[in-house]
Amino acid sequence: MEDARESHLVSNRLTRWAAQRFLRFTGWKSEGNGPAARKFVLIAAPHTTNWDLIYMLAIAWDLDVDISWMGKHTIFRWPFGGLMKYLGGIPVRRNARKNAVEQMTAVFANRSTLALTVPAEGTRSYVPHWKSGFYHIARAANVPIVLGFLDYSRKLGGFGPEVIPTGNVSEDMDEIRAFYTASMAKYPEAFGDVRLKEEM
Numbered sequence: 379m380e381d382a383r384e385s386h387l388v389s390n391r392l393t394r395w396a397a398q399r400f401l402r403f404t405g406w407k408s409e410g411n412g413p414a415a416r417k418f419v420l421i422a423a424p425h426t427t428n429w430d431l432i433y434m435l436a437i438a439w440d441l442d443v444d445i446s447w448m449g450k451h452t453i454f455r456w457p458f459g460g461l462m463k464y465l466g467g468i469p470v471r472r473n474a475r476k477n478a479v480e481q482m483t484a485v486f487a488n489r490s491t492l493a494l495t496v497p498a499e500g501t502r503s504y505v506p507h508w509k510s511g512f513y514h515i516a517r518a519a520n521v522p523i524v525l526g527f528l529d530y531s532r533k534l535g536g537f538g539p540e541v542i543p544t545g546n547v548s549e550d551m552d553e554i555r556a557f558y559t560a561s562m563a564k565y566p567e568a569f570g571d572v573r574l575k576e577e578m
Contacts, residue, residue, distance in 0.1 A: 390442065393439045394439050394440060394442060396439070397435070397436040397437075397438075397439035397440040398440055400436050401436050401437070401440060404433075404533075405533050406433060406436070406437075406533045406534070406535065407533065407534055407535075408436075408437045408440045408441050408534075408535055408536055409534045409535065409536035410441075410536045410537060411441060411537075412438075412441045412442060412443040412537060413443070413493070413522075413524045413537050413540060414540070415521065415522050415524065415540060416490065416491045416492075417486055417489065417490075417491060417492045417493075417519070417521045418492075418493060418494070418516070418521050418522045418523065418524045418540065419494050419496055419512050419515050419516040419519075419521060419522075419523050419524070420445060420493050420494060420495045420496065420523075420524045420526045420537075421496060421498050421512055421523060421524070421525050421526055421554070422434055422495050422496065422497045422498070422526050423497070423498055423499060423525075423526070423527065423528075423558055423562075423572075424499070424527075424528065424558065424560070424562050424563035424564075424569045425497045425498075425499045425501075425502055426502050426563045426564050426565040426566075426568040426569055427502060427564040427565060428502070429564065430497075430502075430528055430564070433528050433535055434495070434526065434528060434535065435465075436535075437528070437535035437536060438493075441536065441537070443493055443537070444466065444491075444493065445466050445493045445494075445495045446466040446467070446468050446492060446493060446494050446495065447466055447467060447468065447494070447495045447496075448467075448468050448470045448478065448482065448494070448496070449462060449467045449468070449469060449470065450469070450470060450472065451469035451470060451471045451472075453467070453469075454467060454469045466495075468482070468485060468494070470482075478511060478515075479511065479514045479515050479518055480518070482494060482515045482519065483515065483518040483519045486515075486519035486521060487519070493524075494515065495526070496511060496512035496515070498511075498512050499569075499570060502568060503568055504567065504568045504569070504570050505570040506570055506571060506573075506578075507570065507571060507573045507574055507575045507577075507578060508570070508571075508572065508573065508574055509574075510574045510575065510576060513543055513547070513550070513574065516543045517543040517545065522540040522541060522542050522543075523540065523541045523542075523543060523550075523554070524537055524538070524539075524540050524541075525537070525538035525539055525540075525541065525554060525557050525558070526538070527557070527558070527562060528562065529561075529562040530562060530563060530564045531561050531562065538557050539553070539557065541553050541554060547574060547576050547577060548577055551572070551573065551574060551577060554572060555572040555573070558572050
């Protein structure tokens, strides 16, 4: 047990060191600290380029936050399954009786810490509304929504406020809308309205 703990600490130090070097090389900085909550759904926005994932991982590692993400269960097979899980992947079975919200709610219930990252836009291209999965997972799991951000205009990334989903979608989304602006995105024209389909 002690060896495993020490190995984990060494791994965290190495990833943080690598993240800090990458951010410095690219001119980026992390802002603030990691979230206070131990379990939360993390919105990854804006999402207009493949670089978003790389910068989000680097920012999270620099701030000592282990983020997780959902992936179709087939990508966790050999030979890359171990790497996917090491990078925070959580397999989701789309043909299972339970949908993704129910599966992730069960994962939250079985873990003491979990930062589940969800790209609310669902795609790098412009979309008229966000996907609501992040909201329903947070509400079902009774955890806050943390507003992660990447601001390309300032080359800054970090973790913003926590929003507690109340069930009043419009009011909760008003808090989220007030935080995100298109100017943050690498390609502002591809950043759609911060709005769920349920509000339209």
